[in-house]
Amino acid sequence: MSINPRQTTESRQAEIIATMVRLSAERSPAEITTTDIAKAMGVTQGALFRHFATKEAIRLAVVEWIDEHLMFELLAAKERSTDALAALKAMFMAHVGFAKAHPGAPRLIFGELQQPNASPVKQRVQQIMQRYRQTLSQTLAAAIEAKLIRADADCPSAAALFLGAIQGLVIQSMLSGNTEQMEQQAVGVLELYLAALGVKS
Amino acid sequence: MSINPRQTTESRQAEIIATMVRLSAERSPAEITTTDIAKAMGVTQGALFRHFATKEAIRLAVVEWIDEHLMFELLAAKERSTDALAALKAMFMAHVGFAKAHPGAPRLIFGELQQPNASPVKQRVQQIMQRYRQTLSQTLAAAIEAKLIRADADCPSAAALFLGAIQGLVIQSMLSGNTEQMEQQAVGVLELYLAALGVKS
DNA sequence: CTAGTAAGTAATTTAATACTTACAAGCGCC
DNA sequence: GGCGCTTGTAAGTATTAAATTACTTACTAG
Known part of the structure; x- marks a missing residue:
């Protein structure tokens, strides 16, 4: 079939990652087989192993894709904000928007959480979250500096919250399957979160 | 061996559930096989099917065990509190304490989150969380009534947060494998949460 | 003491799964 | 236009899982 010509490894890798994320929106990532991915791509199962050595390599690449794209959105949100407080709000909504645009992404991350500590994929997730929390702490500190939030707010706790x-x-949207509702509820939760930082609505 | 005599189905079911929760503390619940459980119990794999018809039945029983025991702790925490605000604090710490005492429990719940909506086990989790949120909303409303928290706080959002x-x-403790740290951080996060409700520290 | 039932074992079945291999065919390059 | 590398296929392998089966052993009631 001419629908499916030969492609470069690079483009196939991207396609495999995208397919994995897409399929994870509806099914448990742990239960998605190489056959499932191949079928969704219109390719035979063995072909996947031309582009990734093992399935774990696919999982790692997917986690890295998520990191890259989420961080891009967060940075963009931050940069289009005028102050640290606006940046926090924008990052919050950008993250929720990312989860809505790619419902498979959080499922994949949650799936990796389950893995034993030694797993390289889990270690990557660990690193990603730590960096994220650091960025948040910095932005929170900047907001304190600019007197936009309570001076006595504990930055690590605020980042965790x-x-x-x-x-x-x-998690709620994973249970209900309703990402629309998630985005709506995000507004109320964000407002409450900001109240914790001493921001009046 | 006399260590392992014959037992009733009831006691074996409890043992299977306990073993599943215990093993989930270290490994991904999805990867725990019936052979793993049986081995940990000192029994053959086939024996499990004398007490549960399928593996899914085990998972359902485990989720119900978690529900029952967590709700017991939460209710106890609530009842030993003198007012609605103290109840919220006590429930928060009781929940964190439960997660520390049974690290496998949240992993099992997160694992079920991943399943398709039609899954009976997931539906049970859905129901549990909904009831939990309702209880929280009621307690929050009571706290408003008693003027212990901000009158304009949005209860559903506050329950979600x-x-x-x-x-x-x-999630952080799942990444770090450190439940001790979780309990310490819980204090700071709780304080911040209460600030969102207008409670001064 | 004997018959029925519940709980156990050991071995087997069935169905997937990740990964491999032998071979074919397109593409770029000299 | 042939050469070699890459991407693909089709078929196969080894392994693993849940569930089943045939048989055994302990307990209990009449």
Whole structure:
């Protein structure tokens, strides 16, 4: 079939990653087989192993894709904000928007959480989250500096609550399957979060 | 061996559930096989099917065990509190304490989140979380009534943030493998959460 | 003491899964 | 236009899982 010509490894890798993320939106990532991915791509199962050595390599590449694209969105949100407080709001909504645009992404991350500590993929996730929390802490500190939020707010706790608020919303949407509702509820939760930082609505 | 005499189905079911929770503390629940459980119990794999018809039945029983025991702890925490605000604090710490005492429990719940919506086990989790949020909303409303928290706080959002805060802490502890740290951080996060409700520290 | 039932074992079945291999065919390059 | 590398296929392998089966052993009631 001419629908499916030969392609470069680079483009196939991207396609495999995209397919994995897409399929993860509906099914448990752990249960997605190489056959599933291949079928969704219109290619035979063995072909995948031309582009990734093992399935674990696919999982790692997917996690890296998520990191790259989420961080891009967060940075963009931050840069289009005029101050640190606006940046926090924009990052919050950008993260929720990312989860809505790619519902498979959080499922993949949650799946990797389950893995034993030694797993390289999990270590990558660990690193990603740590960096994220650091960025948040910095932005929070900047907001304190600019007197936009309470001076006595504990930055690490505030960063943890920021992430938790989003994760809670994502978990709820995973249960209901309704990402629309998640985005709506995000507004209310964000407002409450900001109140914790001493921001009046 | 006399260590392992014959037992009733009831006690074996409890043992299977306990073993599943215990093993989930270290490994991904999805990867725990019936052979793993049987080995940990000192029994043959086939024996499990004398007590549960399928593996899914085991998973359902485990989720129900978690529900029952977590709700027991939460209710106890609530009842030993003198007012609605103290109840919220006590429930928060009780939930975190439960996650510390049974690290496998959140992993099992997160694992079920991944399943398709039609799954009976996931539906059970959905129901559990919904009831939990309702309980929280009621307690929050009572706290408003008693003028212990801001009158204009949005109860559904506050319930969502409460759960998210805990889930965020749990996720972090799943990454670090450190439940001790989770409990310490919980104090700071709880304080921040209460600030969102207008409670001065 | 004997018959029925519940709980256990050991071995087997069936169905997937990740990964491999032998071979074919397109593409760029000299 | 042939050469070699890459991407693809089709078929195969080894392994693993849940569930089943045939048989055994312990307990209990009449």
